[in-house]
Amino acid sequence: MKIKLSILFICLAMSIFSQEKVDISFIDASLLTVLKKAETSFGVKFSFNAEVIEKKTFSFKKRNCLLIHLITEIERQTPLVFNQINERYYYITINKNHIPIDYNLLNEVLVTSYVTSAINKKKNSSISINPQQLGPLPGLTEPDVLESLKIIPGVQSPNETASGIYIRGGTPNQNLVLWDGIKMYSYGHFFGMLSAFNPYTTKEIILSKSGTEARYGNRISGVIDIKTKENIPEKITGNFGFNMTHADAFLNIPFSDKTSVSVSARRSISDLIKTFTFNKLFARVFSTFDSNQKDNNIIDKEIKFNRVNQLDFYDYTTKFVYKPSENESFHLSFLHTGNKMYNDLVVPEYEDHYNDKLNIKNTGVSVNWKKISNEKTTHNVKGYYSNYNLAYKGAYSYLDKYLDLVSSKDNAINDFGFTYNLNYSFNKQSDLFLGYDFSSTKAKYELDYSYAIEGENKYSSNEKDTGTNNTHSVFGEYQYDDNDWNINTGVRFNYFSKIDKFVLEPRLYFEKKLHKNFNFKASFEQKHQALIQLIEFQTSSLGFDLENEIWTQVNNDNIPLQKSLQTSYGIIFNQKNWTINIESYYKMVSGMTSLTSGYNDQTDDFSNGKGKVFGVDLLISKHFNNYKTWINYSYTKNRFKFLDLENIYFPANHDITHYFSWSQAYKLKNYEFSLGWIYRTGNPYTAVKEFNTDSDGNPYIDLDSDNINAHRLPNYHRLDASMSYSFNFSQKWKGKLGFSILNIYNQKNIFNRYYTAIPVRNLNNEIEYQLKQVDKYSLGITPNIVFRVSF
Incomplete structure (x- = not known):
């Protein structure tokens, strides 16, 4: 009897001990070290073949960690499967179909699933996204680094582009993209229709909306x-594939157990084949230009014309x-991205000639050294260099050279810097x-513009x-x-040499557990920006209004901090x-100019202003085994x-009062399906008050300045769907086939409206101007x- 009681007591003690909460902290530690630590801390035993865990590393940090939390995280990051025999003993096997997940260890550990298992909220309020785990999002055949952000409440794209990310009322140039x-400084391909970042090199995307x-x-x-993969594989791994816009490839090559090099490349295929997808994107990009030609019955082929145009993009990366x-x-x-556009249209009957050339490049290199001196101290040194160049040239002659316009635009940025961080754990x-x-x-930047009438x-x-x-800048944070x-509180102290100004930026985020299922959170932050984008109206007024922003520095004159x-x-x-x-926020912005936000399109004069944004973001998500659904609403x-x-105060150009989306995803064996519907308020616009010509016959459009953005475009809505099928060629080679449809019911959404004057010949063969309303439409179906193939 005593022996039985002793055995029962020992088993009970082991069961209680295995539920012990301990502090876990590993950074690229060998799995053997991790398992030995777990055995000691939780009083368990693991049986495994040494080859199963050979050369595998693990990173994880969590206070008050349970054994189940540690095992779940190991299975998430590695192909290992823990099989429980009893309360104490486990044996470890390999899951051959496991997709490896890179984990980036920060002080802010993942604390909860936010939307899906691939999107989590960190303890500092930021959102962590693993694009490799997302699966197909509605309307996308592949993960897209920037498009994936739009399923987060408070992140919108009023102009329906991947790179046009508006976060809580802020414009894209107000976002810090790393x-x-x-x-x-350039985030998109196809004029923003696709992200400029290869998702297959991306390990993690960290999004901060507040409490930065x-x-x-x-x-x-x-x-x-955006952080890229940094794992050192045991053997060469990679993937390659193509869709209807581009092809790409990625390789990760180990040179030893301590060194590796990864390379990637993407390139558009439009010069080889113009697919139906490319034609849809092309029509969306050139919608304004082509709309002007339709007024002259050119594009619809009632009048013969000759046209040569091309849109190309590419990007490639290297990481050691x-x-x-x-x-x-x-x-x-190292990263290099590039976009080229060429458009040449000749109409012999009118002797009209349109020619546009645009070249955009962004090149960057960075170094990162990290050293853990001891259990309390970590040092980190980073350096970077970034170069951005935009060059545009346009020449237009209308109606037998009655009107000749020539314009050019050059914008360049050279940016370099370094950072030293010290992390000390008390x-x-x-x-x-x-x-x-x-x-x-x-x-x-340099802008040239001229026009001549009849020579x-x-x-x-x-x-x-x-x-x-x-x-x-010097900064400090306490966690x-x-x-x-x-609690995460900090302060940043900046000095800007160009305007000789010191500024202070306090930051605060805290979260309090009210109940085991309820947490309350709040944040406060103050930030400044010395490099901004201005709307450049001269080239945009020519009817080809792509990439019409220019980067420039603030000054002590007309462009304030x-x-x-x-x-x-x-x-x-x-x-x-x-x-x-559910989260409510209030934001105040000062130091704005009318050119910054694109309101004053009739003059080059600057006007200083300020803004205020109030909003409410709501997310509701639910998982049912292999089915998950989430609702995203923003006011x-x-x-x-x-x-x-x-x-x-008047509505901003990108003011979207109501935004609602309902998305669903379902996994059935090797198949994945997703469906999503978006409905939102139409964008605001300003109507024309008066249209006339001056004494020289030049047209002018007088917008209703007493009612700026007082009108709304029709409400926007569309339905998107995607599906994918994964299969194995062999034990090593895997394949994936996917299909997606954007705007299933082919809704004609208008996302922008403005007005221009076009010259036409009247019955007396004289030139006169007519007012034209230009509507920019979203993508149709x-x-x-x-x-894709991976190995």
């Missing part, structure tokens, strides 16, 4: 921090990884993060500017985390695969005010197909 620490950490600076809206030990790593990353609950950040940004020069202008700003409180202040608060509910997240009231434009 790729392996490189500041990016003090380490991020010089942008007043959101942060999109060196890990001399488990506590030290060195990364060298104890299990408290961490201190200190750093210094330096960046030097040189921006220049007589009527107007010419040349505008250019060059400026360099050196930014010195506290226990079972009930999570931009400043934002944002507060937010909300509640998170998690229970039985239900997630409900936004985005208002601006300018001294010379009515001087009262657009199918796509993808085929």
